[in-house]
Amino acid sequence: MPTSSASTTDSAKSPAPSGGVQSLERAFDLLERMADAGGEVGLSELSASSGLPLPTIHRLMRTLVACGYVRQQPNRRYALGPRLIRLGESASRLLGTWARPYLARLVEETGETANMALLDGDEIVYVAQVPSKHSMRMFTEVGRRVLPHSTGVGKALLANTPANEVRALLARTGMPAATEKTITTPDGFLAALEEVRRLGYAIDDNEQEIGVRCLAVSVPDSPTAAAISISGPAGRVTEEATEKIVPVLQQVAAELSEALATSGPTA
Structure with missing residues (x-):
């Protein structure tokens, strides 16, 4: 025309x-x-x-x-x-760079390793990390890809996704057990997502790795689906610690969201 x-x-x-x-x-x-x-x-x-x-x-x-x-x-x-792929990959790396000051604040205030992850297709990809200063700490390589069903960030990222879309994703990826505590049924995972919506944060309780607990929240209004988390030994990331850590996670996520909306970090 x-x-x-x-x-x-x-x-x-x-x-x-x-x-x-x-x-x-x-x-x-x-x-x-x-x-x-x-x-x-x-x-x-x-x-x-x-x-x-x-x-x-x-x-x-x-x-x-x-x-x-x-x-x-x-x-x-x-x-x-396909030309968009190159732009997306570069933007993902930059997003991780912008997030690092906020993750560093999480480490300072919680004492645990902080991560940022995105939903890329059907997988979770970690784009940034700041490690804990503890000698015993969790470490996830930047660029590592995992399935959403066994991670706190996966639950945070999918919490508001329609149930039929979640079921379709799980059907494509399968739900292999990383540990004996991994959720391995779609109904079980959907119940966990309902709990995330109720609580306002997600938990990985020994589901990806025995002895490790992770707390995660989504980054509101992020230009692409993103979540931040802290992870540490179960002996440190206790129920009592969770009550103190979650408000910090939510505050940092809100500040990161605001920074991304203005195209750059302010922390």
Whole structure:
């Protein structure tokens, strides 16, 4: 659905309400709508969800295809393109860098190792860590991938995901037992997620590794699903310690969320 070159130029130069370039804002909005829809959509779906006319969407999608950020499928639908992977990987590394000052505060205030993790597809990936100063401490390699069902961060990240989507994820990954305390049934995991919603935090109680307890909370309004946690020996991360640690976790998560919203750390 072609448009004249004059209208394309005018659109590209039109100021957006925020003072930016309207066509850029629209293009990024379409990419986010595609991601929300599972990565593949048709033009009519984008038009219905965005309120933009089909000619405008078609022009923007052609540009995104030419740049490699979107590709057109044989069925004429549009999918997120492979060039976004490089941007995502770099952004994930940077997100971990921004989080480190906040994780360092967690270590100072709780005495335990602090981590940040993201949900990447069906897996949890750790993107940042600051180790405890104790001689006996927990250590998870940055970049390590684990399944969500046996981790505190996994529970925190999935707590508000619809039950049918959680069941579909678990069906894809399976629920292998890391220890004898690992939750290995979908119903058991959904019950644990309900408990996370009730309490406001998640617990890994010897489920990933015997002798280790982890407390985790999600980072509210994070640009990508993220959670922070502390982990330590079960003898130190007791019920009594949990009552003191959780408010610190929640406060740091809120401050990290605010920093990410302003595109940089303030801690």
